[in-house]
Amino acid sequence: MATNQPTIVGDSFALGYRFQRYWDSSMASAFFFGELGAGLFIVSMFYGVVPGMIAGLVSTGILKAYFHLAHMGVPMNSWRAIMRPDRAWISRGMIAIAVFVVFGVAHVLLQVGGIFNLDLSTIGGALQQAIKTIAVLAALGVLLYHGFLISHSSAISLWNTGLMPIVSIVYALLGGAALTSVLGWNALAAELPGTMVPLSALTLILLVVIAVVLFSLMYVGLNGSPGARVSINLLLKGPFAKFFVPLVVGVGLALPLLLLLWGPATYVTSVAIAVAVLVGYYTFRVYIFKAGVYDPIMSFAPSV
Amino acid sequence: MARYGMAFDLRRCIGCNACVIGCKQENSLPDGVFFTRTLSEEYGVFPAVNRVYIPTLCNHCEDAPCEKVCPSGATYTRDDGIVMVDNDKCIGCNSCAVACPYDQRSVLSKELFDDGLFGEGELTPFEEQGYVRFTPGTVTKCDFCHERVDAGLDPACVVTCPTDARIFGDLDDPDSDVSTLIRERGGRPPLPEKNTKPKVYYVT
Numbered sequence: 219m220a221t222n223q224p225t226i227v228g229d230s231f232a233l234g235y236r237f238q239r240y241w242d243s244s245m246a247s248a249f250f251f252g253e254l255g256a257g258l259f260i261v262s263m264f265y266g267v268v269p270g271m272i273a274g275l276v277s278t279g280i281l282k283a284y285f286h287l288a289h290m291g292v293p294m295n296s297w298r299a300i301m302r303p304d305r306a307w308i309s310r311g312m313i314a315i316a317v318f319v320v321f322g323v324a325h326v327l328l329q330v331g332g333i334f335n336l337d338l339s340t341i342g343g344a345l346q347q348a349i350k351t352i353a354v355l356a357a358l359g360v361l362l363y364h365g366f367l368i369s370h371s372s373a374i375s376l377w378n379t380g381l382m383p384i385v386s387i388v389y390a391l392l393g394g395a396a397l398t399s400v401l402g403w404n405a406l407a408a409e410l411p412g413t414m415v416p417l418s419a420l421t422l423i424l425l426v427v428i429a430v431v432l433f434s435l436m437y438v439g440l441n442g443s444p445g446a447r448v449s450i451n452l453l454l455k456g457p458f459a460k461f462f463v464p465l466v467v468g469v470g471l472a473l474p475l476l477l478l479l480w481g482p483a484t485y486v487t488s489v490a491i492a493v494a495v496l497v498g499y500y501t502f503r504v505y506i507f508k509a510g511v512y513d514p515i516m517s518f519a520p521s522v
Numbered sequence: 523m524a525r526y527g528m529a530f531d532l533r534r535c536i537g538c539n540a541c542v543i544g545c546k547q548e549n550s551l552p553d554g555v556f557f558t559r560t561l562s563e564e565y566g567v568f569p570a571v572n573r574v575y576i577p578t579l580c581n582h583c584e585d586a587p588c589e590k591v592c593p594s595g596a597t598y599t600r601d602d603g604i605v606m607v608d609n610d611k612c613i614g615c616n617s618c619a620v621a622c623p624y625d626q627r628s629v630l631s632k633e634l635f636d637d638g639l640f641g642e643g644e645l646t647p648f649e650e651q652g653y654v655r656f657t658p659g660t661v662t663k664c665d666f667c668h669e670r671v672d673a674g675l676d677p678a679c680v681v682t683c684p685t686d687a688r689i690f691g692d693l694d695d696p697d698s699d700v701s702t703l704i705r706e707r708g709g710r711p712p713l714p715e716k717n718t719k720p721k722v723y724y725v726t
Binding site: 229231232233236238240241245289290291292293295296298299300301302305306307308309312367370371372373374510512513515516 | 539554559560561562563576578587590591592593594595596611612613614615616617619620621622623624625627629630631657658659660661710712713716717718724
């Protein structure tokens with residue numbers, strides 16, 4: 219007596235895999251802008267690109283917040299998300315975001331204070347260093363919490379892997395490096411041309427690393443639990459493949475790799491690389507949410 | 523203090539869905555929202571094809587992942603083991619729904635309450651009296667009909683079942699019907715590999 223293999227059953231009253239439908243593209247956008255902003259801030263701070271730091275703070279502090287509120291069922295109660303840092307990654311993330319925005323803004327003000335005629339001479343060097351360190355640590359916290367939040371979800375086998383925090387960190391730093399090249403082009407290429415080479419090298423290294431991590435994610439999924447296998451097949455061969463493969467692999471990985479290796483070192487190339495990386499990164503975020511499935515609760519068909 | 527749980531006798535379940543209807547009536551659930559479902563699984567090769575029915579509801583896990591991930595403290599466990607959601611604290615982030623391996627959470631979107639059961643923008647008297655217990659935008663789930671349990675009654679799905687396929691009771695009481703059934707016929711929890719320690723068991 220054969221048992222039929224479970225299939226994706228949608229919302230019907232049948233046993234099978236069910237799509238997670240609770241986190242949609244709003245949540246994917248919130249993840250994307252939150253991670254990208256923190257990554258951009260870290261890389262821009264390292265290279266001293268103030269517009270990059272400001273863009274990073276706007277991305278995390280405003281865009282991420284907007285998409286979270288758009289997703290939330292009771293936005294007026296959103297302050298309650300900070301109530302359980304002892305057990306919930308969302309609460310820890312909220313705290314990290316708040317600290318990042320406060321200390322990040324303070325750091326940027328210290329960098330550009332002179333422009334606004336602010337007298338910041340009373341702030342000592344040690345305090346400035348402390349503000350900078352806290353901002354970077356909080357930005358790292360923002361990067362990490364996204365990965366840990368979904369990797370702790372045992373319900374969705376595709377997400378339930380230790381690779382998720384690594385994906386978050388590497389993709390965010392990659393997006394940050396690519397955008398820092400664009401936002402800091404005038405300052406870096408004109409005034410500090412020596413820094414463009416290491417920034418390009420960093421982008422190249424991160425591209426290779428994210429390619430390896432994504433390959434590992436697919437490999438682990440295909441050889442893991444049945445739910446993860448279903449999800450990976452949806453991404454690579456199923457209905458999501460027509461977007462996931464060309465946009466994440468083709469545009470997000472191969473194109474920037476080719477441009478970095480053989481493209482001319484111009485501003486236009488830099489913009490093209492950044493756009494390609496971000497398209498791949500955003501597509502990955504959206505489809506990793508779309509492809510999440512719940513396992514069937516169990517089979518009760520009599521065994522052979 | 524009791525530790526409430528439930529067992530499903532799959533030999534008895536006939537897939538009539540009376541439990542589903544009983545639950546929807548008891549809890550005044552909006553269109554498309556279910557606290558319990560009776561899933562069906564087909565097996566065999568034609569012409570020897572058969573079907574087994576598998577009732578599902580919130581498993582009120584001892585180690586509830588939905589409670590762990592809730593950032594606002596809205597999800598909590600009562601002393602008697604019933605996992606509850608406090609509407610006033612829920613922010614509608616849906617992290618509990620994503621964390622539940624059994625997909626037993628329902629999102630109460632605002633449209634459900636605006637459109638009504640008939641989708642005409644007007645609520646029936648039944649809906650008007652029932653929807654006051656819900657907060658649009660929050661997440662909800664089965665609470666073992668806690669008002670009935672507090673009053674010494676069984677949950678609505680249990681009393682509605684015409685074949686006594688659902689058995690509710692105190693898992694800590696070795697003489698209760700539910701404990702006896704699980705012990706004698708070898709109750710299996712759903713997805714034990716998820717380590718959530720469900721308080722709902724299936725016996726075949």
